[in-house]
Each structure stands twice: as structure tokens, then as C-alpha cells.
Amino acid sequence: MNLQTITAVTRSFNVSTRTLRYYEQIGLLTSVRRDGYAYRTYDEDSLRRLEQILLLRKLRIPLKDIQVILQSEDARAAISVFQDKVMTLTQEITALSTIRAVLDELLEALKGSAEAAIGLQLLADKSVLQIIESLPSAKFSLKEETGMSDLNAAGDQLSQLKDVRIVYLPPATVASIHCVGGSPEADTGTELRRFMIRTDLARLKPDLRHYGFNHPNGEKPDGSDHGYERWVTIPADLELPEPFVKKEFPGGLYAAHMIPMGNFEEWGWLYKWVKSHGEYELNPGDPACMGGLLEEHLNYLNRYLLSNEELEQCMQLDLLVPVKPKVNAG
Structure with a gap:
């Protein structure tokens, strides 16, 4: 074999x-x-x-x-999934086509207007309002603000990530749990859940945030040197049981992009977005800890009681790349 x-x-x-x-x-x-x-x-x-x-x-x-x-043992499941996807894409394409037509009309009207100052009053035009208001908000479900050409493009166009936010993460005291080898993501997740239950952390720190990152990324083919570290923000005076370690997270600026659990290929897309940005540049950290990259487990306060398997089905992550303003960015 x-x-x-x-x-x-x-x-x-x-x-x-x-x-x-x-x-x-x-x-x-x-x-x-x-x-x-x-x-x-x-x-x-x-x-x-x-x-x-x-x-x-x-x-x-x-x-x-x-x-x-x-x-599935037959094609029926695939047919059902593909039909739903085609319907969703058709709705998105229809909405985008309508938006493009409205914008074309507005452009033509603005170009022909001698008074630029009154140009945006076109948005109050009843006929234009009726068209725009007829677009159900559900049609705007694309994560990227894509155009028609983007819908026909492959993965490279999707990697433009036009929904990336620049966010500030505040400094915080964190409880750290770290495992290497085996299944470090699952093992640290189980330990963190036990810690939160034992300390009643949800009551002590109702604004808690939960971060994670590879530590280290691992080079061996069997994955025995791959590790994962989790942080949860805590009150500064909280006593920690072993094997948890208290650390100080300095915070800072990050490029943030939200994914459902599992879409880890979008790390590469986000990294490329940062590298090509005009105003911000990479602000790398410890190479052994994903270079300072973080994954924030969103809404963990309301989901930490779920099992690892249940979390995998519903968890959303913010992928976070540390950035700083470019010196020559005006």
C-alpha cells in the first residue's frame, strides 16, 4: 500500500x-x-x-x-446540498445585479448633474428608493463585498477579504494552558473548560475573552512536536491551579477576519491581505507561537459548557494578525 x-x-x-x-x-x-x-x-x-x-x-x-x-451512499445528499447552494448563489447574483443597475443609474445621473452638491439628493428619489427597498436584507449574505466578476472567480478572488477589520485588543492578565503532542487543541480545551467551571470564571469575569495559537507549529511528520496554547482573560488577583500559568498579554493592533471553525485555509488569505495593505504592515511576534498570530474563540462565555465535539459544530473564530501602521502611510 x-x-x-x-x-x-x-x-x-x-x-x-x-x-x-x-x-x-x-x-x-x-x-x-x-x-x-x-x-x-x-x-x-x-x-x-x-x-x-x-x-x-x-x-x-x-x-x-x-x-x-x-x-451518503448515493447522490441524493449531494443533489440536495448543491441545489441549496445554487439557490443561494442565484439570490446573491440577482441582488448584486440589481445593485449594479441602481448604481449605474445613479452614476449616469450624477455625471449629468451640473450641481454636484445636490447629487446625493437622488437617493431620495421615490423610484430609486422603491428599487433599493425592494432588496431583502437576506440577499446581502456574502462575507466579502463582492462584485459580479468576483462571483465567477476562483479562490484567489475570495482571498481579497474585504471584510477585514483593524481592531485593538486591550492588555489583559490571562490564564495560560499549553500542551504539546497528541491532540493539544482538544486537550487544552478540556482543561480550560474544567478550570472555568471550577473557578466560576464566567461570574468573576463576565467580559472574558479566549485566545489560542499553535505553540509550536511543529515540524515532525508525526505531529509529536505540535502544540497548542490557550489563554482566557482573568481578574489580575485570581490564584491559578497547576498546570495553568498566569501571563500578561500586552494587547495591540490586529487585522481580524471571522471564520467558522475549520476554515483554516483563510489564514493564508488574511496574511496575504496584510502583506499587501497600503496603511498597515505585519508586526510579528514570537516565531514559536505562530509569529504572534491569535485565534479568538468568539462567544466562548456562552459556549464553554459544550463538549469539544459540540463546540466544533458552532464555534466561530476571529483570525488575528498583529499589525502596525506603516511609517510612510501618511
């Missing part, structure tokens, strides 16, 4: 080890262990399945729907 290591697969498919481990964690993908061979490996069936997963992701099919498709 022809087996490929996790390192070889990441290179062949241009996918991160974090993504592969996550796909395994939620049951989308399986690896095999050969006797006398410690590394995580993938056989031909797993590689074909991974190829199908990545193709469906490029079509913007959510992971939960991909799971339904791949678990």
Missing part, C-alpha cells in the same frame, strides 16, 4: 497540517499507522477523499454539508 506522510500531503495538496488534523478530528478524514512507522500517514483512499473535500471547499460548500455528502 502506497502511504504518504502528513508532511508530503501538505506539500502535495497545499494544505496545512492544522487543517488535516482538524479534518481527522471531526471525522472527515482518516490516517493510518503502519507497524514500526510512527508517522501519521495517508493511503490512496484517504488522499482521494481529501481531494474531494478540497474541491468542495473551493465551491464554498460548508464542512458540515461536505460531511453529509461523503457519508
Whole structure:
């Protein structure tokens, strides 16, 4: 049987080890262990399945729907998912077409107006108002403010990430939990949940925030040197039980982009967005800790009682890249 290591697969498919481990964690993908061979490996069936997963992701099919498709013994599940996706895209295209037509009319009217100061009064025109108000808000569901050409483009256009925010994270005292090897994301998540229950942290710190990051990213093919660290903000005087460690997070400016759990390929998109920005530039941190990159687990205060499996189904993350203003950015 022809087996490929996790390192070889990441290179062949241009996918991160974090993504592969996550796909395994939620049951989308399986690896095999050969006797006398410690590394995580993938056989031909797993590689074909991974190829199908990545193709469906490029079509913007959510992971939960991909799971339904791949678990189905016939084509009916795929037909249902694809029909729903086509309907959603049709609605988006219709809304965008209408928006474009309205904007074209406004442009023509403004260009022909001799008094620029009264130009925006066109928005009060009853006929224009009727067209705009007829657009249901549900039609504006795209995360990016895409145009018609973007809808016909592939993943590179989606990576423009026009919804990125520049946010300030305030300094905070945090409780840190860190594991290396095995399943560090799940292990640290379990420990953090126990800590929050034991200390009643939700009552002590109702504005708590929860961050996580790879520490380290890991280089070994078997993932034994991959780690994950979680922080939760705490009152400065709170006593911590082992193995938690108290740390001071300095805060700072970050480029933020929200994803559903699992869309880790968008890390690359966000990083590229920062690198090409005109006003901000990367402000890297510790290379062993994702270079200062963070994942903020949103609304964790209301979801920490859920199991790891339940969290995977509903959790949203803010991907956070540390930035600073460019010196020559005016």
C-alpha cells in the first residue's frame, strides 16, 4: 500500500497540517499507522477523499454539508446540498445585479448633474428608493463585498477579504494552558473548560475573552512536536491551579477576519491581505507561537459548557494578525 506522510500531503495538496488534523478530528478524514512507522500517514483512499473535500471547499460548500455528502451512499445528499447552494448563489447574483443597475443609474445621473452638491439628493428619489427597498436584507449574505466578476472567480478572488477589520485588543492578565503532542487543541480545551467551571470564571469575569495559537507549529511528520496554547482573560488577583500559568498579554493592533471553525485555509488569505495593505504592515511576534498570530474563540462565555465535539459544530473564530501602521502611510 502506497502511504504518504502528513508532511508530503501538505506539500502535495497545499494544505496545512492544522487543517488535516482538524479534518481527522471531526471525522472527515482518516490516517493510518503502519507497524514500526510512527508517522501519521495517508493511503490512496484517504488522499482521494481529501481531494474531494478540497474541491468542495473551493465551491464554498460548508464542512458540515461536505460531511453529509461523503457519508451518503448515493447522490441524493449531494443533489440536495448543491441545489441549496445554487439557490443561494442565484439570490446573491440577482441582488448584486440589481445593485449594479441602481448604481449605474445613479452614476449616469450624477455625471449629468451640473450641481454636484445636490447629487446625493437622488437617493431620495421615490423610484430609486422603491428599487433599493425592494432588496431583502437576506440577499446581502456574502462575507466579502463582492462584485459580479468576483462571483465567477476562483479562490484567489475570495482571498481579497474585504471584510477585514483593524481592531485593538486591550492588555489583559490571562490564564495560560499549553500542551504539546497528541491532540493539544482538544486537550487544552478540556482543561480550560474544567478550570472555568471550577473557578466560576464566567461570574468573576463576565467580559472574558479566549485566545489560542499553535505553540509550536511543529515540524515532525508525526505531529509529536505540535502544540497548542490557550489563554482566557482573568481578574489580575485570581490564584491559578497547576498546570495553568498566569501571563500578561500586552494587547495591540490586529487585522481580524471571522471564520467558522475549520476554515483554516483563510489564514493564508488574511496574511496575504496584510502583506499587501497600503496603511498597515505585519508586526510579528514570537516565531514559536505562530509569529504572534491569535485565534479568538468568539462567544466562548456562552459556549464553554459544550463538549469539544459540540463546540466544533458552532464555534466561530476571529483570525488575528498583529499589525502596525506603516511609517510612510501618511
